[in-house]
Structure formats: structure tokens, C-alpha cells
Ligand SMILES: [Zn+2]
């Protein structure tokens with residue numbers, strides 16, 4: 518009997534709509550960011566990382582703002598640091614001679630070729646570390662898919678996975694990479710092919726019913742198949758309303 522909590526979380530996620538790995542990733546990232554804003558904004562290590570990563574990536578900034586994970590004060594502290602870092606990188610510090618800053622070079626105080634200046638500006642305004650939300654997302658996906666691929670031949674896990682909506686394509690790619698043998702890979706593909714074929718049929722049905730001769734038939738579960746298919750192809754946030 519497995520005693521890994523991820524195993525049970527995965528079993529539960531398989532009973533819910535959408536890719537179970539996307540769901541667990543999403544939950545883990547939200548928990549992590551929530552904790553970060555409540556507990557770690559003043560942690561010197563976290564603050565240093567956030568300065569180097571220039572805050573969060575687009576996906577996780579949207580999540581923080583939409584889900585109101587970060588309070589106004591925490592966000593102000595973090596982004597005061599981030600903009601301070603960008604300014605320091607662009608302008609240099611007072612300890613450095615004026616001639617060494619990007620700005621001085623740009624103003625022509627000292628000669629420099631345009632490409633060198635562009636490169637220095639790009640470096641100054643680019644993250645030097647990955648987003649903490651992405652790091653949490655990727656480590657969760659790796660952990661969950663490792664458990665899935667290790668346990669996919671167990672009856673309980675295989676039944677749960679077969680009843681789920683299957684993996685999105687990005688997680689299928691990672692799952693294939695983590696498969697330990699041909700049997701595990703074959704089980705994964707068998708389930709996934711069934712899901713793909715079913716969704717493929719639903720899309721054809723949706724297109725068919727859009728013909729004026731059949732429009733009166735009304736739509737069944739295939740009504741949102743296009744949203745589920747796009748989500749399956751791209752992966753990412755699971756929306757409950759997109760799953761029948
Ligand atoms: Zn996924």
C-alpha cells in the first residue's frame with residue numbers, strides 16, 4: 518500500500534475534470550504563492566530570488582492578480598525591490614564610475630557599439646533566475662508524473678487514470694520521458710489514445726451539428742469540446758466549466 522501523499526492526491530485529482538497533473542500543479546502553485554505572501558515576503562533568500570527573477574512571469578503574475586493571492590503591501594515591497602534592481606542594473610551604482618553605466622554609453626560619453634549597448638540593456642531588464650511560481654509548477658509536475666509512471670501498472674492507479682480526463686499534451690510529453698519501461702509507456706498511451714479519440718469524435722459532432730440541417734438537434738457534451746481540446750493541446754489552468 519503506497520504511503521506517498523502524492524499518490525493519494527493524484528487518485529483524487531483523477532476523479533476531477535481536466536488533466537489531473539495540471540490540477541495538482543495549479544493547487545500546489547496557489548498554495549505556494551499564498552504561503553509566500555503570508556510568510557516569506559521578508560525572507561532574505563526569497564527576496565533575493567525575486568530581485569533576480571524580476572518578480573513573477575506573466576502566467577503567475579496574472580494568477581496572483583486574478584486570484585488576489587498577493588496583498589497590496591506584499592506586492593509593493595516585492596516590486597519596489599524589482600524596479601530598484603532594474604534601475605540599479607541600468608544606471609549602475611554610485612560606487613561605479615559614471616563612465617561604466619549603460620546610460621553613459623548610450624549618451625555617447627564613451628564610445629560603444631549599438632549591439633553591445635542593446636545586449637547590456639537586455640541583460641539588465643531580463644530575469645536572471647526562473648519565476649518561483651514556475652519552479653514550483655515544474656517540480657510538482659515532475660513529482661506527480663513520476664508517481665503516475667511508477668504506479669501506472671497498479672490496478673488502483675490504472676483504474677483511476679483510465680477514468681480521468683487524461684493528460685494534457687505537455688504532461689503526456691513529460692510522462693513519456695519519465696516512463697521506466699515499455700509496459701508503463703504502453704499503459705499510458707493506451708489510456709491517452711482513448712481520450713484523444715473520444716474528444717476527436719466530439720469535435721466532429723460539434724462541427725456536424727453546426728450545419729443548418731442539424732442545428733435543431735441541440736448540443737450535448739460536445740458543446741464545449743473545442744475548449745477542452747484547446748486546453749488538452751496547450752495544458753495549463755483547468756477551468757471547471759469547460760468539463761462536462
Ligand atoms: Zn496537464
Ligand SMILES: [Zn+2]
Pocket residue numbers: 573574575576577648649650651652
Ligand atoms: Zn511563473
